[in-house]
Amino acid sequence: MTAEDFGILFLTLRVAALATLLILPFGIACGWFLSRSRGSLRTVAETVLSLPLVLPPTAVGLLLLQALRRSGPVGSLLGRAGIEVLFTPAAVVLACAVMSFPFLVRFARTAFEEVDPRLLSMARTLGDSPSGAFRRVALPLAWRGILAGTLLAFSRALGEFGATILVAGNIPGRTQTLALAIFQRTHIGQDAAAMRLVGLTVVIAFAAVLATEVLTSRRARRIAT
Amino acid sequence: MIALDVRLDLPRFTLQVESDLNAPGVAVLGPSGSGKTSLLESIAGLRPRARGRVILDGVALQDDAKGVRLPPEARRIGYVPQDALLFPHLDVAGNVRFGLRRDARRGAFDEIIEILQIAPLLRRHPAAISGGERQRVALARALAAEPRLLLLDEPLAALDVELKERIVPYLLRVRDALHVPFLYVTHNAGEAAAVAGEALLLRDGAVVGEGPVESVLAAMAAGRVDPGARYENVLAGELEPRAAGTETAIFHAGAATLVVPAPADERIAGRTVFSVAPEDILVSSAPPERVSARNRLLGRVLSAREDEDGTWLRVEAEGFPWTVRLTRAAEEELALTRESPVWLTIKAHSFRRLS
Numbered sequence: 001m002t003a004e005d006f007g008i009l010f011l012t013l014r015v016a017a018l019a020t021l022l023i024l025p026f027g028i029a030c031g032w033f034l035s036r037s038r039g040s041l042r043t044v045a046e047t048v049l050s051l052p053l054v055l056p057p058t059a060v061g062l063l064l065l066q067a068l069r070r071s072g073p074v075g076s077l078l079g080r081a082g083i084e085v086l087f088t089p090a091a092v093v094l095a096c097a098v099m100s101f102p103f104l105v106r107f108a109r110t111a112f113e114e115v116d117p118r119l120l121s122m123a124r125t126l127g128d129s130p131s132g133a134f135r136r137v138a139l140p141l142a143w144r145g146i147l148a149g150t151l152l153a154f155s156r157a158l159g160e161f162g163a164t165i166l167v168a169g170n171i172p173g174r175t176q177t178l179a180l181a182i183f184q185r186t187h188i189g190q191d192a193a194a195m196r197l198v199g200l201t202v203v204i205a206f207a208a209v210l211a212t213e214v215l216t217s218r219r220a221r222r223i224a225t
Numbered sequence: 226m227i228a229l230d231v232r233l234d235l236p237r238f239t240l241q242v243e244s245d246l247n248a249p250g251v252a253v254l255g256p257s258g259s260g261k262t263s264l265l266e267s268i269a270g271l272r273p274r275a276r277g278r279v280i281l282d283g284v285a286l287q288d289d290a291k292g293v294r295l296p297p298e299a300r301r302i303g304y305v306p307q308d309a310l311l312f313p314h315l316d317v318a319g320n321v322r323f324g325l326r327r328d329a330r331r332g333a334f335d336e337i338i339e340i341l342q343i344a345p346l347l348r349r350h351p352a353a354i355s356g357g358e359r360q361r362v363a364l365a366r367a368l369a370a371e372p373r374l375l376l377l378d379e380p381l382a383a384l385d386v387e388l389k390e391r392i393v394p395y396l397l398r399v400r401d402a403l404h405v406p407f408l409y410v411t412h413n414a415g416e417a418a419a420v421a422g423e424a425l426l427l428r429d430g431a432v433v434g435e436g437p438v439e440s441v442l443a444a445m446a447a448g449r450v451d452p453g454a455r456y457e458n459v460l461a462g463e464l465e466p467r468a469a470g471t472e473t474a475i476f477h478a479g480a481a482t483l484v485v486p487a488p489a490d491e492r493i494a495g496r497t498v499f500s501v502a503p504e505d506i507l508v509s510s511a512p513p514e515r516v517s518a519r520n521r522l523l524g525r526v527l528s529a530r531e532d533e534d535g536t537w538l539r540v541e542a543e544g545f546p547w548t549v550r551l552t553r554a555a556e557e558e559l560a561l562t563r564e565s566p567v568w569l570t571i572k573a574h575s576f577r578r579l580s
Contacts, residue, residue, distance in 0.1 A: 118306070119312060122310045124296065124298050125269050125297045125298070125370075126369075128298055137312060141313070
């Protein structure tokens with residue numbers, strides 16, 4: 001392991017963690033509202049939110065690129081505020097956030113759907129406002145599923161490649177994450193160096209997915225009893 | 226106390242209750258699926274489609290004509306549903322504390338724990354306690370929020386629950402110690418008489434009986450309204466302290482002096498309620514001799530009515546109108562008519578203590 005390897009590892013962990021933190025409040029909110037809504041609006045919202053799961057990541061990356069360029073809708077606003085996102089670490093965070101968002105929403109929605117709505121009514125008769133009932137009943141009952149979704153979103157962010165390379169490029173020390181570095185090293189024939197990074201990703205991904213599994217299976221057992 | 230004018234469309238019928246209830250305790254009676262639970266939920270503000278008026282002690286909780294509709298958290302109505310609905314992520318203490326108001330006076334929590342006798346359960350989780358215990362915890366949780374009115378829904382399963390598991394004795398303690406008025410949905414007529422002053426009888430969403438609990442129950446037993454619930458003879462009176470070495474005790478109810486099973490706890494005496502089922506009373510047209518049963522009462526027949534369950538006699542004895550159930554064959558053999566003198570024979574152990 002070289003200092004460069006560790007640099008890439010820490011950059012990757014940092015952007016994945018930031019991306020996960022960024023989507024956490026929105027993911028919980030979307031999951032909550034989807035779990036409480038019915039009808040065609042919900043179906044449409046679910047479909048749109050799931051698009052990043054099925055679209056090629058490069059397609060999502062290109063859409064982001066169009067939106068964030070100086071002449072794009074979001075990029076022009078940010079440019080006026082003096083903020084440049086494209087080809088910065090912030091672009092990596094954004095790409096990872098968009099790609100991992102559906103995982104978090106799906107897990108949060110399922111977790112909230114398992115909360116008996118009558119328990120929320122009960123909290124209301126005991127003096128809680130709707131937000132109080134959410135905070136004191138829905139969240140504590142759904143936290144395991146939300147945490148599992150958060151871990152899975154984090155794992156997805158760690159491996160993000162296609163969208164990232166389009167909006168953030170592959171700049172060593174700045175936007176080059178593990179996935180991008182593996183690609184580059186393989187490309188220039190440094191297979192052994194690439195394999196070291198592969199080893200790192202396997203360890204991290206294994207830990208994150210294992211934690212998700214433990215969380216979801218315990219939840220299943222608790223519901224069964 | 227509470228004035229209701231509630232309308233709610235349900236799948237099978239429309240719930241429509243217009244009623245002025247004044248007793249501190251009101252029993253809500255009626256067959257399963259007659260709208261009792263929907264009524265409670267409408268009062269608590271949990272049915273957004275319920276229309277009309279709910280006025281509690283002169284305060285409008287809901288008055289759609291005036292655009293008033295308080296959300297459930299502003300109504301201060303405690304609700305104990307059939308399945309208790311304890312919060313599964315909290316232990317018993319956490320459940321009770323959930324409703325505790327920020328400005329609760331000191332000792333309120335301990336007092337509620339004491340009244341409902343749940344101190345040994347505080348650290349347990351809802352899944353690890355019995356159904357009766359869950360009901361008590363749900364009642365404690367509702368009380369911690371200092372409600373102005375309590376709504377209790379008796380679990381259907383409670384029909385078979387043993388006396389010590391039942392919520393009624395605790396409800397009486399709550400009524401006497403905390404003075405919270407309540408509506409109590411029950412399927413047990415005897416318990417209704419023991420705890421309530423008034424009764425509301427529902428069928429298919431409509432009020433078919435209303436008034437003092439005894440008269441509603443009497444009307445039910447006389448078949449003037451569909452019973453759907455079990456009828457029992459309920460007697461309130463004074464229990465003498467148990468004498469040493471006996472398994473029975475003397476119970477004075479009105480003019481009657483009855484022999485009843487002595488409570489296991491010797492301290493129980495004084496104001497007590499007992500019930501006896503109509504089928505546990507024997508009827509004879511001549512004085513019964515040398516029978517083992519401890520209670521023999523001379524009375525006269527007030528009325529007789531037949532239905533698919535047999536013959537229901539109303540017998541006045543010792544100043545109390547007893548309801549007795551006979552088979553049709555037995556009734557024919559006795560050849561009873563109005564004003565016939567009859568002897569009622571009741572075993573001491575046919576009496577059940579309700580409170």
